[in-house]
Structure formats: structure tokens, C-alpha cells
Amino acid sequence: MKEEFKVISKFIEEKSRVLDVGCGDGILMEFLSKNKVVDIRGLEISKEKVKKCLSKGLSVIEGDAENDLKQFPDLSFDYVILSQTLQAFMNPEKVIENLLRVGKKVIVTIPNFGHWKVRLDLLFKGEMPVTKNLPYQWYDTPNLHMCTILDFYNFCNNRGINIFKTISLNGQSISDIKRSNLKYKNLISELGIFLLEK
Amino acid sequence: MSNLNKLNSVLIKKALKLDCGKEISNFPLAYETYGNLNENKDNAILIFHALTGDQYASGINPLTNKEGWWNYAVGPGKPFDTDKFFIICANVIGGCMGSYGPGSIDPLTNKPLGTNFPVITINDMVNAQYNLLDHFKIEKLFAVAGGSMGGMQVLQFVSNFPNKAKVALPIACTASHSAQNIAFNELGRQAIMSDSNWKEGLYNEKSTNPDKGLAVARMAAHITYLSKQGLQEKFGRNLQERSDLKFGFDADFQIESYLRYQGSVFVDRFDANSYLYITRAMDYFDLTKQFGGNLSKAFKNTKTKFFIISFTSDWLYPTSENKDIVIALNAIGADVGFVEIKTDKGHDSFLLDVPDFLSTIKNYLNTTYSNINERRI
Structure with a gap:
């Protein structure tokens, strides 16, 4: 079980309705439905992964968050999860808007482009960084819109999106991100996990 | 039956x-x-x-x-x-x-x-x-x-x-x-009803059978069940047991022969009036x-x-x-x-x-x- 999923699952109250956008193989969905008895749905773009999810009996729809979120009514889920997918969208701003429309609360995880290894790669090697969480070369990356924890923090603030909680993940280590340690955590976190509300 | x-x-x-x-x-x-x-x-x-x-x-x-x-x-x-x-x-x-x-x-x-x-x-x-x-x-x-x-x-x-x-x-x-679905079903029904052996649906008492109409209905429908690519890959322009075109209306092409076969086996197992009724039910859906x-x-x-x-x-x-x-x-x-x-x-x-x-x-x-x-x- 990924550390990230543990954090996400702690955010979620029991017996809530959850939509996992970009649910992949459905590992988080399975974990949540076994441990939190949640009513959970998934949306996934890859046919192969959708088939895997359905094979596990998970209610997953093949679709693309940029086009297919609109079919879900306003506030129809208690939580909507977007795990490490935001950077792959053509229009991340619109996707976030839709997530906040569909979900009462939204959990967004971003791979942090502000991590020190990323900064050093660019500074010393002068090459686009390739790391554990960002394993692609510049020419084959699906990640169109990379951002840092600080970027996303500012993005939410500028739009009046409430940030309830922000968690930093660095290897196994989990810690809170606050306004006071934001710049530091932006340097040492591999992932940032945000709990948002409109 | x-x-x-x-x-x-x-x-x-x-x-x-x-x-x-x-x-x-x-x-x-x-x-x-x-x-x-x-x-x-x-x-x-x-x-x-x-x-x-x-x-x-x-x-x-x-x-x-x-x-x-x-x-x-x-x-x-x-x-x-x-x-x-x-x-x-x-x-x-x-x-x-x-x-x-x-x-x-x-x-x-x-x-x-x-x-x-x-x-x-x-x-x-x-x-x-x-x-x-x-x-x-x-x-x-x-x-x-x-x-x-x-x-x-x-x-x-x-x-x-x-x-x-x-x-x-x-x-x-x-x-x-859809309109397209209805259109294909209507084509099938017309093929049956325009067969003179259909006899306004009374073919059973008159000991006839609108086999030809039903077979054509099946042939047309069968095409709609397949994809263009599937047909092309399976049959292409392959000829049926002949090396050249015969300049006639026999089944020169494998696809023609295949469809004729599909039509002929279908009439042995299916009733023409049932075909009319069931396609109608679909159209009304x-x-x-x-x-x-x-x-x-x-x-x-x-x-x-x-x-x-x-x-x-x-x-x-x-x-x-x-x-x-x-x-x-x-x-x-x-x-x-x-x-x-x-x-x-x-x-x-x-x-x-x-x-x-x-x-x-x-x-x-x-x-x-x-x-x-x-x-x-």
C-alpha cells in the first residue's frame, strides 16, 4: 500500500461516496471499499486498466476527466480523488473546477516539481529532471503541466479554493505542510496531498 | 420444427x-x-x-x-x-x-x-x-x-x-x-413481405414459405453485424472456388457466397412472421x-x-x-x-x-x- 493512499484514506470518512478520477488499476478503490465501506466509483482513460478494475468488480467507467466529468451532477460525491494526474491534463484549471463542482471535498495529489533533486538536476546537469515520481524523458512525458507544491498552493489561494489540509510525503515520511513551513516543504517533499473545498 | x-x-x-x-x-x-x-x-x-x-x-x-x-x-x-x-x-x-x-x-x-x-x-x-x-x-x-x-x-x-x-x-x-436501426429492420421486413410466398402472413396454411424474402432479410442484417474492416480482412475481394470473374451473377466473390449461405441456413431455423414481429418490437423500443x-x-x-x-x-x-x-x-x-x-x-x-x-x-x-x-x- 502506497504511503500516499494511506494519507488519502485517512482523509475519507467512513460510509461516504467517493469518485476516484484516474483510478488506474483500482488499488486505492479496492483499499477504500474494503476498509472504509465506501460507495466508490472510478473514471479511467486506459482500456487495459478499466478492464482490470471491472475484473475486480469495481464500478469504473472508461472515460477522460476533461470530457466525462460533466455527466456527474453537482456535489454528487462526498470526496473526489485525483491522484498524480493533474499534470497530465490539457486544461488542469478546468478539471479542478469540475472536481470541485462534483465533489463536496476534493483530494489532489501532485508530484512536486519543487523537490530539491529536481532543482539540482536542472541546475547542475542542465537536463530535464527524471526522478522516481517523474520517470519520463522530456519527449515522451504525459506530464504537460508540471507544478510545485507552492504553485498549487498559490493556484488555490488565488481562486478562493479552501485548503483544509496539506500533507507532505517524502519517502516514508509524512508531515503537515503549513503556511510557516511551506517553502521548506516545497523543497523536501516528493508529493503534496491537498484536501480542498470550494 | x-x-x-x-x-x-x-x-x-x-x-x-x-x-x-x-x-x-x-x-x-x-x-x-x-x-x-x-x-x-x-x-x-x-x-x-x-x-x-x-x-x-x-x-x-x-x-x-x-x-x-x-x-x-x-x-x-x-x-x-x-x-x-x-x-x-x-x-x-x-x-x-x-x-x-x-x-x-x-x-x-x-x-x-x-x-x-x-x-x-x-x-x-x-x-x-x-x-x-x-x-x-x-x-x-x-x-x-x-x-x-x-x-x-x-x-x-x-x-x-x-x-x-x-x-x-x-x-x-x-x-x-435509432433511425438507422429502424431503416435496416424495415428493409428486412419489406424483403419478407414482398416475397409472393408470404401470402399476407398466411403462408403456413397455404403450405408455402417466404424463404427467399427471409434469406434476403438475413443477408442484409448480417452485413450490419460485421465491421467493414472485419469483412475486408476475412473476405477481401477473394473469389469463390474460381480463378477468374465469370461475367455473370453467380456468387463470384466469397463474400457473396458467405451471405447466401447465411441466408439459406437461417430460413431452416427461423419463422418469417416472427422476424417481422421481433424487429417491430425493437423499432418500438x-x-x-x-x-x-x-x-x-x-x-x-x-x-x-x-x-x-x-x-x-x-x-x-x-x-x-x-x-x-x-x-x-x-x-x-x-x-x-x-x-x-x-x-x-x-x-x-x-x-x-x-x-x-x-x-x-x-x-x-x-x-x-x-x-x-x-x-x-
């Missing part, structure tokens, strides 16, 4: 009010079952057949001596695993395999009903088959499933009986028959209209878990129409999964050996059955 009397059949005594306004009662519904109903009676799956299907989903059809129409999907160890599930499949009313249809004898005249048989709908078919739950004393089905017209029946079943199936698998279908233009309302009270499947190369019931059902279900927060399976086998994919399709259904049914039993949902 002289062995119709030996088929498993239940006489439905209860009156059934049809959509056309007429009422029928004491009518036969022919069915077949596979596997065993368990003690809890929680492992039953009702499978609905498509236009030219029948109750013989699996095994050998005793009337045609050929494999059942869903042999790839139904049987021991198969997706609808008869070692595990109790599968029920009935011939739809209007059909010609023992259920009440235009070939049934009118007790008043002692002759086949022919076109005196009432025009039936998908709704009527489903309501007739609902009686099978009583017959087998099943409180709630584990699943209802079907492709094409079978999928339409799945949708209508859940709409009519929102609490009678835990899982619904509508495959390669639509909630509303518009679940969206039944609910005032809002498909979501059709499923308002359901707790059924849906799994909808479409095929990339199906242009008869394309993915977009299947997705409309997904969208309608999501709009009311219903439980729905959906995948479009990649295949070049066209609409017929659901009947064929498409491993991705079959394995996904198999795993889905097995996992869902055990999840439901564990959690008692």
Missing part, C-alpha cells in the same frame, strides 16, 4: 396486458436452464436473447443440432459459469421456438395466428419472462444479461423491476432504437420516450449494479449510444461500470470469441458474486 412440443415450457396463466392494448393469458413460454439453483436461490442469472436467438444459449440446440448462440459465454468454466450460476434463458414472446408467437395455433380457428398475433414490444417480452421468477420461486436474480435486443430487455427489466436483479449487463445495445424524454427516470429507484459494454467496431449500436445509458445512470448516482472493448468483429462481437470481453465478464461476475455474498448487499 416439428419437435416444439418436447421443449421445456411454462404455461403463463396470469393475464398480461400488452402495450398494444390487448391482453393475453394461458400462453406458453419456452425456456432452457443451465447449472443448478443453489439452496439460497441467489445464483440465478436471466439471459435475454437477441433478434434471432432462442432459449438455447449453450450446449447443443436440439432443433438445429448446432451450438447454442452464446456458447462462448455460457457453460462450465465460462463467463456465465454453469458450475456456479443457474442460467435461465427463455424464447421471447413473438419468437418461433415454442413461446407464444405468430406460429402459435389460434384455438378459435385451429390455424396459426400469423399476422393476427398482436404486435408486441420489448416491454411485453420482459413482462412475460418476469413470470419465470415465480416459476422458479426466485425472489431476486443475481444478474440479468444480454446483448443487442437482449441488452434492451436488460434495460427494460431493471426499469420495470428495479429491485429484482443485483447486477445488470446490457451489452452492445441502445436505450432508443424507446426507453427514453417511455420516461418523458429523460432516460435517468427509467432507473430512478434501482439499486442494481450496472456493467455496460460496447465494442469499438460496432456501428449498429455504437459506443456513443451505450454511453448515453452510462450518462443517464451517472446523472442519478446509480452504480455503473463501462468499458468499450477493442475488436474488429463488429456488432457480432458479443456472440464471438473475443477474449478481452469474455474474460472481463467472467472476472466481473465472479468477484461481484463473492463481494455481494461477503457483504450481503
Whole structure:
């Protein structure tokens, strides 16, 4: 079980309705439905992964968050999860808007482009960084819109999106991100996990 | 088809009010079952057949001596695993395999009903088959499933009986028959009715049979079940047992010969009037209209878990129409999964050996059955 999923699952109250956008193989969905008895749905773009999810009996729809979120009514889920997918969208701003429309609360995880290894790669090697969480070369990356924890923090603030909680993940280590340690955590976190509300 | 009397059949005594306004009662519904109903009676799956299907989903059809129409999907160890599930499949009313249809004898005249048989709908078919739950004393089905017209029946079943199936698998279908669908069906009907042997539907008494018309109907329909790419790959411009074109109208091309064969074997097993009635029922199917233009309302009270499947190369019931059902279900927060399976086998994919399709259904049914039993949902 990924550390990230543990954090996400702690955010979620029991017996809530959850939509996992970009649910992949459905590992988080399975974990949540076994441990939190949640009513959970998934949306996934890859046919192969959708088939895997359905094979596990998970209610997953093949679709693309940029086009297919609109079919879900306003506030129809208690939580909507977007795990490490935001950077792959053509229009991340619109996707976030839709997530906040569909979900009462939204959990967004971003791979942090502000991590020190990323900064050093660019500074010393002068090459686009390739790391554990960002394993692609510049020419084959699906990640169109990379951002840092600080970027996303500012993005939410500028739009009046409430940030309830922000968690930093660095290897196994989990810690809170606050306004006071934001710049530091932006340097040492591999992932940032945000709990948002409109 | 002289062995119709030996088929498993239940006489439905209860009156059934049809959509056309007429009422029928004491009518036969022919069915077949596979596997065993368990003690809890929680492992039953009702499978609905498509236009030219029948109750013989699996095994050998005793009337045609050929494999059942869903042999790839139904049987021991198969997706609808008869070692595990109790599968029920009935011939739809209007059909010609023992259920009440235009070939049934009118007790008043002692002759086949022919076109005196009432025009039936998908709704009527489903309501007739609902009686099978009583017959087998099943409180709630584990699943209802079907492709094409079978999928339409799945949708209508859940709409009519929102609490009678835990899982619904509508495959390669639509909630509303399109103009194109109606057009192809009309082509088939016209082929039958313009055959002089059709005799206004009274061919049975006149000892004729509109074989040619029915064969043409089948040939035209068969093309719509395949994809252009599939046809091209299988037949291309290959010639039939000849090295050159013959400058005539024999079947020069393999595709012509194939279609003629499909037409000729079809007339041996299917009744022309049944073809008219069942295609009409499909054309009349518009679940969206039944609910005032809002498909979501059709499923308002359901707790059924849906799994909808479409095929990339199906242009008869394309993915977009299947997705409309997904969208309608999501709009009311219903439980729905959906995948479009990649295949070049066209609409017929659901009947064929498409491993991705079959394995996904198999795993889905097995996992869902055990999840439901564990959690008692």
C-alpha cells in the first residue's frame, strides 16, 4: 500500500461516496471499499486498466476527466480523488473546477516539481529532471503541466479554493505542510496531498 | 420444427396486458436452464436473447443440432459459469421456438395466428419472462444479461423491476432504437413481405414459405453485424472456388457466397412472421420516450449494479449510444461500470470469441458474486 493512499484514506470518512478520477488499476478503490465501506466509483482513460478494475468488480467507467466529468451532477460525491494526474491534463484549471463542482471535498495529489533533486538536476546537469515520481524523458512525458507544491498552493489561494489540509510525503515520511513551513516543504517533499473545498 | 412440443415450457396463466392494448393469458413460454439453483436461490442469472436467438444459449440446440448462440459465454468454466450460476434463458414472446408467437395455433380457428398475433414490444417480452421468477420461486436474480435486443430487455427489466436483479449487463445495445436501426429492420421486413410466398402472413396454411424474402432479410442484417474492416480482412475481394470473374451473377466473390449461405441456413431455423414481429418490437423500443424524454427516470429507484459494454467496431449500436445509458445512470448516482472493448468483429462481437470481453465478464461476475455474498448487499 502506497504511503500516499494511506494519507488519502485517512482523509475519507467512513460510509461516504467517493469518485476516484484516474483510478488506474483500482488499488486505492479496492483499499477504500474494503476498509472504509465506501460507495466508490472510478473514471479511467486506459482500456487495459478499466478492464482490470471491472475484473475486480469495481464500478469504473472508461472515460477522460476533461470530457466525462460533466455527466456527474453537482456535489454528487462526498470526496473526489485525483491522484498524480493533474499534470497530465490539457486544461488542469478546468478539471479542478469540475472536481470541485462534483465533489463536496476534493483530494489532489501532485508530484512536486519543487523537490530539491529536481532543482539540482536542472541546475547542475542542465537536463530535464527524471526522478522516481517523474520517470519520463522530456519527449515522451504525459506530464504537460508540471507544478510545485507552492504553485498549487498559490493556484488555490488565488481562486478562493479552501485548503483544509496539506500533507507532505517524502519517502516514508509524512508531515503537515503549513503556511510557516511551506517553502521548506516545497523543497523536501516528493508529493503534496491537498484536501480542498470550494 | 416439428419437435416444439418436447421443449421445456411454462404455461403463463396470469393475464398480461400488452402495450398494444390487448391482453393475453394461458400462453406458453419456452425456456432452457443451465447449472443448478443453489439452496439460497441467489445464483440465478436471466439471459435475454437477441433478434434471432432462442432459449438455447449453450450446449447443443436440439432443433438445429448446432451450438447454442452464446456458447462462448455460457457453460462450465465460462463467463456465465454453469458450475456456479443457474442460467435461465427463455424464447421471447413473438419468437418461433415454442413461446407464444405468430406460429402459435389460434384455438378459435385451429390455424396459426400469423399476422393476427398482436404486435408486441420489448416491454411485453420482459413482462412475460418476469413470470419465470415465480416459476422458479426466485425472489431476486443475481444478474440479468444480454446483448443487442437482449441488452434492451436488460434495460427494460431493471426499469420495470428495479429491485429484482443485483447486477445488470446490457451489452452492445441502445436505450432508443435509432433511425438507422429502424431503416435496416424495415428493409428486412419489406424483403419478407414482398416475397409472393408470404401470402399476407398466411403462408403456413397455404403450405408455402417466404424463404427467399427471409434469406434476403438475413443477408442484409448480417452485413450490419460485421465491421467493414472485419469483412475486408476475412473476405477481401477473394473469389469463390474460381480463378477468374465469370461475367455473370453467380456468387463470384466469397463474400457473396458467405451471405447466401447465411441466408439459406437461417430460413431452416427461423419463422418469417416472427422476424417481422421481433424487429417491430425493437423499432418500438424507446426507453427514453417511455420516461418523458429523460432516460435517468427509467432507473430512478434501482439499486442494481450496472456493467455496460460496447465494442469499438460496432456501428449498429455504437459506443456513443451505450454511453448515453452510462450518462443517464451517472446523472442519478446509480452504480455503473463501462468499458468499450477493442475488436474488429463488429456488432457480432458479443456472440464471438473475443477474449478481452469474455474474460472481463467472467472476472466481473465472479468477484461481484463473492463481494455481494461477503457483504450481503
